[in-house]
Amino acid sequence: MDPLFLDRRDAGTQLAHxxxxxxxxxxxxxxxxxxxxxxxxxxxSRALHIPLEVLVTRKLGAPGNPELAMGALSETGYRxxxxxxxxxxxxxxxxxxxxxxxxxxxxxxxxxxxxxxRPLPPMTGRNVILVDDGVATGATFYxxxxxxxxSNVQRLVAAIPVASHQVRGELLSKVDEVVILETPTSFAAxxxxxxxxxxxxxxxxxxxxxxxxxxxxGTDSVxx
Numbered sequence: 532m533d534p535l536f537l538d539r540r541d542a543g544t545q546l547a548h549x550x551x552x553x554x555x556x557x558x559x560x561x562x563x564x565x566x567x568x569x570x571x572x573x574x575x576s577r578a579l580h581i582p583l584e585v586l587v588t589r590k591l592g593a594p595g596n597p598e599l600a601m602g603a604l605s606e607t608g609y610r611x612x613x614x615x616x617x618x619x620x621x622x623x624x625x626x627x628x629x630x631x632x633x634x635x636x637x638x639x640x641x642x643x644x645x646x647x648x649r650p651l652p653p654m655t656g657r658n659v660i661l662v663d664d665g666v667a668t669g670a671t672f673y674x675x676x677x678x679x680x681x682s683n684v685q686r687l688v689a690a691i692p693v694a695s696h697q698v699r700g701e702l703l704s705k706v707d708e709v710v711i712l713e714t715p716t717s718f719a720a721x722x723x724x725x726x727x728x729x730x731x732x733x734x735x736x737x738x739x740x741x742x743x744x745x746x747x748x749g750t751d752s753v754x755x
Contacts (some may be wrong), residue, residue, distance in 0.1 A: 532540050532601065533726055534723075534725055534727050535692070535693060535712075535713050535715075535724045535725070535732055536692055536693075536724060536726070537725075537726050538570075538725060538726065538727040538728070538729075538751055539570035539571050539574075539664050539725070539726060539728075539731075540570060540571075540573075540574050541568055542571050542574075542577065542664060542692035542693075542712075542725070543570065543571040543572065543573065543578075543692075544574050544576050545663075545670025545689075545692065545712055546571065546574075546575055546662070546690055546692060546712060547574060547575045547578035547579055548701045548712065549690075549712060550575060550579060550660065550688075550690060550710060551579070552650060553658070553660065553688075554578075554580065554581075554624065555580045555581070556581065556658060557577075558656065558657045558658060558685070558729035559582075559632060559657065559658040559659075559660065560581065560582050560583075560584060560652065560654075560657055560659050560660070561575055561576050561579075561582065561583045561584070561657070561659075561662055562584055562585070562586040562659055562660070562661050562662045562671070562675075562679070563583060563584075563585055563586070563661075563662045563663070564585075564586060564587075564661070564662065564663040564664065564671060564675060565585055565587060565590055565641060565736050566731035566732070566733070566735070566736050567664035567665075567728075567731050568662050568663035568664050568729060569583075569585055569731070569735075569736045569740065570664070570739055571646050571663070571692065571737065572662040572739075572743075573606075573739035573740075573742060573743050573745060574592075574660060575660070575690070576743040577626065577742075577743065579701040580619065581660070582743070583644065583740065583743035583744075584646075584651065584652060584740075585641075585645045585736070585737075585740060586605070586606065586639045586651065586661070586675055586678075586679075586686075587605075587606040587638050587642055587645070588603055588604065588605045588606065588638075588671045588672075588673050588674050588675045589634040589637055589638055589671065589675075589708045590602075590603050590605050590634075590670055591603055591604055591610075591612075591627070591630050591631065591634060591670075592630060592632075593613065593616055593620045593622065594620060594622060595620070595628050595691040596620070599616060600616070600668055600671070601613050601616040601617050601620065601622055601627070601630075602616075602617075602627075602670060602674070603670040603671040603673070603674035604631055604634050604635065604638065604674065604677075604710070605674045605675055605677075605678035606638050606642055606651070606678075607651075607681070607682070608678075609677050609678035609679040609681065610631070610674070611670060611673050611674035611677060612627075612650045613623075613635070613670065613740050619628050619712050623745070625735065627687055638715050641733075644733055644736075644737065644738060645733075645736055646740075647739060651682075654679065654682035654683065654684045655682065655683040655684070656683070656684075657684055657685060657686075658684070658685055658686040658688070659679055659686070659687050659688065660688045660690050661675055661679065661683045661688065661689055661690065661706075661717050662690045662691070664692060664721060664725075665691060665692055665693045665721030665724065666693075666694040666695070666698045666721075667694075667698075667700075667718065667721055668690050668696065668698075669694075669698045669701065672689070672691075672698075672702075673701075673705065676689070676702075676705050676706060686707045687706045687708075688706060688707060688709075688710060689702050689706045689708070689709050689710065689711070690710045690711075691707075691710070691711045691712075692711075692712050692713065692724075693711070693712065693714070693715065693721065694711050694713075694714055694718075695714065695715075695718040696714050696716070696718075699711055699714050710733050
């Protein structure tokens with residue numbers, strides 16, 4: 532099939548149109564998952580005049596198959612585990628803890644790099660729009676949702692350019708609002724739906740975050 536989005540910026544612009552009802556909404560925050568989700572979130576933030584911050588969540592890769600998620604770990608310490616993968620791969624508690632520690636180091640590095648070590652802003656009573664560039668299995672996204680639920684957010688919105696039908700159905704029971712632009716029937720990998728799905732660097736993430744923090748209001752292209 533033809534790509535649905537030119538790149539992550541295009542996906543973010545399209546998502547901003549779908550989220551127009553949140554434009555300049557008070558007590559609302561966009562939380563983007565790095566790295567790719569930050570590029571998407573930056574466009575939404577710019578268009579809707581909503582602050583952007585990063586939430587660092589890492590996939591826990593299965594032993595011998597790091598691309599397969601046996602779970603995910605959020606910077607808040609919340610763990611999302613996939614019992615089926617743990618069982619089928621015979622993952623021991625020591626193997627799990629080893630992977631958790633490895634990802635915790637990367638989480639700490641990213642928090643320092645992206646937020647200069649600052650903690651997450653207060654979430655209690657706020658509307659939070661959680662953004663990524665796409666969701667396939669959902670491990671990192673689900674871990675992020677659960678972590679935010681423990682933070683007493685008032686309303687939690689999942690905003691994703693593309694996801695599988697299964698993910699959409701599961702999200703409906705986990706968040707207050709689901710905004711997914713496309714749910715293709717054939718879903719192999721997120722990158723297949725982008726013309727340009729180039730790897731995002733730390734430098735690009737930092738640049739997007741700084742741009743969102745300093746951008747003056749009234750510079751969007753989304754109709755009021």
